[in-house]
Amino acid sequence: MKTMSLIVATALLVGAAPAALAQDSDSAKVSVTGQVAKLCVLGTPSNAVIDLGQMVDTSGARVGKRAAIGNKSVTLPGSFCNFANSVVTVNATALTADDATPAQSGFARAVNFTATASNWASTNAVATTTVDRQGAGAATTGSGSVQSLPKLADIGLTLSGYDVPGDLLLVSGGYTGSVTVTLAPEAVPAP
Numbered sequence: 001m002k003t004m005s006l007i008v009a010t011a012l013l014v015g016a017a018p019a020a021l022a023q024d025s026d027s028a029k030v031s032v033t034g035q036v037a038k039l040c041v042l043g044t045p046s047n048a049v050i051d052l053g054q055m056v057d058t059s060g061a062r063v064g065k066r067a068a069i070g071n072k073s074v075t076l077p078g079s080f081c082n083f084a085n086s087v088v089t090v091n092a093t094a095l096t097a098d099d100a101t102p103a104q105s106g107f108a109r110a111v112n113f114t115a116t117a118s119n120w121a122s123t124n125a126v127a128t129t130t131v132d133r134q135g136a137g138a139a140t141t142g143s144g145s146v147q148s149l150p151k152l153a154d155i156g157l158t159l160s161g162y163d164v165p166g167d168l169l170l171v172s173g174g175y176t177g178s179v180t181v182t183l184a185p186e187a188v189p190a191p
Contacts, residue, residue, distance in 0.1 A: 040183040043077040080152040088120040092127040095177035096135035108133035108168040114161040133165040
């Protein structure tokens with residue numbers, strides 16, 4: 001009989017054990033991941049073309065030579081980089097006569113200028129063109145200092161300091177130059 005009581009008591013304990021260990025809730029954690037690409041975006045320029053108009057005086061003491069040309073400005077609104085350590089760079093190409101015929105003695109076919117991109121980092125990006133009177137010379141590039149945080153800003157571009165090599169007479173016709181503003185990660189020098 002003792003054996004039977006032991007079997008019944010064991011069965012009761014075994015039957016009671018699952019009820020005592022039963023759970024009324026459970027949880028599991030699921031990770032959610034994603035990525036955000038590094039982006040630099042320049043706003044649409046407020047003016048896509050800067051027209052300097054008549055670049056020479058047509059009368060007076062400086063007739064045929066560079067006229068006083070005021071600073072010209074363009075805004076690139078809502079420009080941003082969503083990461084740290086970005087740089088704004090300006091690449092400027094001097095205005096040269098569309099007619100590539102070599103300029104005769106006393107004449108020039110080029111107008112140099114300075115392009116400045118501002119409002120990105122503590123130091124502006126500045127590029128001053130330095131072509132000769134025939135328009136020969138490379139484009140000029142200048143970078144500002146590094147912006148150490150993500151930033152959203154209106155970048156300003158100003159053209160100034162117009163100059164004709166040797167202050168010579170300018171050859172007639174159309175003149176074309178360009179400025180390219182680039183917003184990008186800081187260039188890391190190779191080891």
